[in-house]
Amino acid sequence: SQQGEEDPQALSIQEGENATMNCSYKTSINNLQWYRQNSGRGLVHLILIRSNEREKHSGRLRVTLDTSKKSSSLLITASRAADTASYFCASNQGGSEKLVFGKGTKLTVNP
Amino acid sequence: SAVISQKPSRDICQRGTSLTIQCQVDSQVTMMFWYRQQPGQSLTLIATANQGSEATYESGFVIDKFPISRPNLTFSTLTVSNMSPEDSSIYLCSVQGLQETQYFGPGTRLLVL
Numbered sequence: 001s002q003q004g005e006e007d008p009q010a011l012s013i014q015e016g017e018n019a020t021m022n023c024s025y026k027t028s029i030n031n032l033q034w035y036r037q038n039s040g041r042g043l044v045h046l047i048l049i050r051s052n053e054r055e056k057h058s059g060r061l062r063v064t065l066d067t068s069k070k071s072s073s074l075l076i077t078a079s080r081a082a083d084t085a086s087y088f089c090a091s092n093q094g095g096s097e098k099l100v101f102g103k104g105t106k107l108t109v110n111p
Numbered sequence: 112s113a114v115i116s117q118k119p120s121r122d123i124c125q126r127g128t129s130l131t132i133q134c135q136v137d138s139q140v141t142m143m144f145w146y147r148q149q150p151g152q153s154l155t156l157i158a159t160a161n162q163g164s165e166a167t168y169e170s171g172f173v174i175d176k177f178p179i180s181r182p183n184l185t186f187s188t189l190t191v192s193n194m195s196p197e198d199s200s201i202y203l204c205s206v207q208g209l210q211e212t213q214y215f216g217p218g219t220r221l222l223v224l
Contacts, residue, residue: 031211042203042217043154045112048210088153090213097142097207101154 006089006102014110019076021105023089024069030092032065032072033099037086046074046087081111113138113208115216123222124194131190132219134204139184144213145177148201157202160187194223 006023013019025032031050035043049056049065049072056063062075076083086106090099114137124130134143142161146154157177158168166179180188191198201218208214 033212035215042115043205043215045212045214048212090154092211097211097213098144098156098159099154099205099213100156103153 006087006105008105009103010106010108012108012110013079015079015081017079017109019079019083019107019109021074021087021107022071023073023102024071025089025091025100025102026070029067032063032089032091034061034063034072034074035088035090037088037104039085043088076107079107079109081109083107083109112212113140113206113214115204115206115214117202117204117216117219119219120217121220121222123224126195126223128194129190129192130194130221131188132202132204134187134189134216136185136206140206141184142207143181143187144205144207145179145187145189146203146205146215148203148218150199154203157189191221194221196223199223 029051031048033048034046037043047058047063049063060077065072086104088104089102092099116135118133144159145157147157148154156169157172158166160166160179160181162181162184176192178190199222201220203215203218205213205215
């Protein structure tokens, strides 16, 4: 069953603006991962943050994790039209390799 | 990272028929995962496929409907049996790589008429 909730469900911004997406989860996790999906195709792994980390950067991506609030955020800076996609958070619980996905945020970046 | 291919990439099927989806990985992996993504929805895990043993199904998914084979460490198949329009979805396989990152295949888009 899905345990992640993401908001907003849809986000529309202009090129150059920043996009922030949030994810909440319900149980203890080992790590939390963010994925991108273009037009119903396969998922591309963006970044993984471990439960003992608070912030992680990768290029224009910044991910934070607050285990006390069971929440994470993904920030995309200086967005581009090519960033238009759906973004999902996913977490695994305890020692399991199974991922539980959030509902996703559909991001549209207008040129 | 692992390179994963799936066949077919898409198909249109009649209700009552079955479709077998193949997943091939370019390296040996212990576990492979099969997910379903219904239209406009997120991913839901169907089952975990272990080589040499029965697949482990998640709540709401049964072997009779979604039989899985795992003949070796680089290959798995998922069959969607006795299909109905409600089975129209994208089906994705994935494997876990280094440092707990999961890698996904390109997906199989299924439409059942």
